[in-house]
Amino acid sequence: MSARVIAPRLSALGLALLCGCSDPSPRSLPAPSPAPLAAPLPAAPPVQAPPVRRDGTIYAESELMGTRFSINLWLPPSQTAEAAGAAIELAFAEIDRIEGLASEWRPDSEISQLSAAAGGEPRPLSPDLYTLLQRSKVVAEATDGAFDPTFHAVGQLWSFRPGAIPPSAEAIADKLPLVDWRGIELTAEGRRGRLRRAGMKLGLGAIAKGYAVDRAAQLLSDRGFTDHIVEGGGDTFVSGTKGGAAWMVGIQRPDGPGSVGALPLRDRALVTSGGYQRYFEHAGRRYSHIIDPRSGWPLDEAASALSVSVLAPDATDADAYCTAVAVMGPARGMEFIESRPELEAVIITQDRQLLISSGLTERFIRPPAP
Numbered sequence: 001m002s003a004r005v006i007a008p009r010l011s012a013l014g015l016a017l018l019c020g021c022s023d024p025s026p027r028s029l030p031a032p033s034p035a036p037l038a039a040p041l042p043a044a045p046p047v048q049a050p051p052v053r054r055d056g057t058i059y060a061e062s063e064l065m066g067t068r069f070s071i072n073l074w075l076p077p078s079q080t081a082e083a084a085g086a087a088i089e090l091a092f093a094e095i096d097r098i099e100g101l102a103s104e105w106r107p108d109s110e111i112s113q114l115s116a117a118a119g120g121e122p123r124p125l126s127p128d129l130y131t132l133l134q135r136s137k138v139v140a141e142a143t144d145g146a147f148d149p150t151f152h153a154v155g156q157l158w159s160f161r162p163g164a165i166p167p168s169a170e171a172i173a174d175k176l177p178l179v180d181w182r183g184i185e186l187t188a189e190g191r192r193g194r195l196r197r198a199g200m201k202l203g204l205g206a207i208a209k210g211y212a213v214d215r216a217a218q219l220l221s222d223r224g225f226t227d228h229i230v231e232g233g234g235d236t237f238v239s240g241t242k243g244g245a246a247w248m249v250g251i252q253r254p255d256g257p258g259s260v261g262a263l264p265l266r267d268r269a270l271v272t273s274g275g276y277q278r279y280f281e282h283a284g285r286r287y288s289h290i291i292d293p294r295s296g297w298p299l300d301e302a303a304s305a306l307s308v309s310v311l312a313p314d315a316t317d318a319d320a321y322c323t324a325v326a327v328m329g330p331a332r333g334m335e336f337i338e339s340r341p342e343l344e345a346v347i348i349t350q351d352r353q354l355l356i357s358s359g360l361t362e363r364f365i366r367p368p369a370p
């Protein structure tokens with residue numbers, strides 16, 4: 001059995017390959033010594049080849065977007081482990097780049113700048129932000145605003161730290177009219193966008209992670225590594241197979257380790273979200289970090305699903321629809337999923353019932369009874 005040890009750092013980003021290496025210590029740099037002014041630059045250290053596990057896969061992980069991302073890649077015979085290590089490093093760097101432009105918590109991010117300019121003239125947008133907003137609008141419309149990235153005008157009033165208290169009813173009522181995805185105005189010509197009303201704010205917390213997973217997966221495929229799983233904080237994209245055999249993906253048990261079941265997947269995304277991941281307690285009730293855009297209040301945990309998993313053609317959609325289904329609640333959420341042929345879902349209700357959409361009942365594999 002190979003021990004899981006973090007290998008030496010691969011780059012300035014602090015990416016780490018998880019492997020069976022025997023030396024987990026970070027590579028120490030030589031102490032700076034007085035050098036002659038014209039000293040030649042040291043050669044860049046070669047990318048270390050990550051270890052290949054017995055089943056032909058390479059596994060790596062990195063802390064990004066405030067969570068843990070992992071890549072599990074099946075190494076085709078035509079490729080080297082070095083090339084895989086380099087592709088993995090690029091994929092992690094891509095996720096970091098997406099966070100840099102799509103995080104509403106970074107004042108200098110492109111999304112924050114767009115929010116700060118709300119009510120003003122249209123601004124040119126990067127291809128990534130344009131795509132993210134375009135796809136956000138499609139999901140917002142399809143879910144009748146259950147998913148709405150403009151929720152952030154009220155969302156920013158809420159803190160989910162322990163001991164936090166809810167904002168006043170007046171503060172919520174004041175911001176609620178600014179929550180409306182129709183106010184995201186995009187123009188394809190010149191790739192421009194703006195928020196219609198001053199004070200509107202965007203938060204991409206329910207879609208950016210899925211988009212980052214898709215981008216990383218695309219990058220791996222572009223480099224010839226078409227068989228892989230990219231996962232980040234519950235958002236998973238599965239590409240190809242593991243040497244011809246289907247990848248199996250488990251659905252996390254909401255109340256402990258292990259899974260409630262598993263699905264064989266290929267070229268599909270599976271995203272799981274549950275209030276248990278982040279919540280806030282007030283007056284004896286628990287509220288999840290998902291906001292109902294109609295009320296401006298977080299979902300009351302007692303009335304919502306314990307966890308929602310959505311299967312979609314890509315992780316961008318799966319992520320956004322997952323949050324929308326959580327807002328809709330188990331019954332209406334499942335009804336919505338059944339109305340969309342490209343979406344499937346597994347919902348765990350408060351009384352621990354497993355609701356499985358009709359397209360999955362045959363494929364869902366339950367764990368053996370204890």
Ligand code: ADP
Pocket residue numbers: 146147148149151155203204205206207209233234272273274277289290291292293319322323326327
């Ligand atoms: P996780 O972060 O566990 O993957 P989700 O994908 O459901 O969970 O995303 C929750 C995040 O989405 C929240 O932290 C917030 O940033 C954002 N969000 C909350 N409510 C909504 C909503 N109604 N529409 C769009 N985004 C939302």
Ligand code: MG
Pocket residue numbers: 205206207209235271272273319320322323
């Ligand atoms: Mg999500």
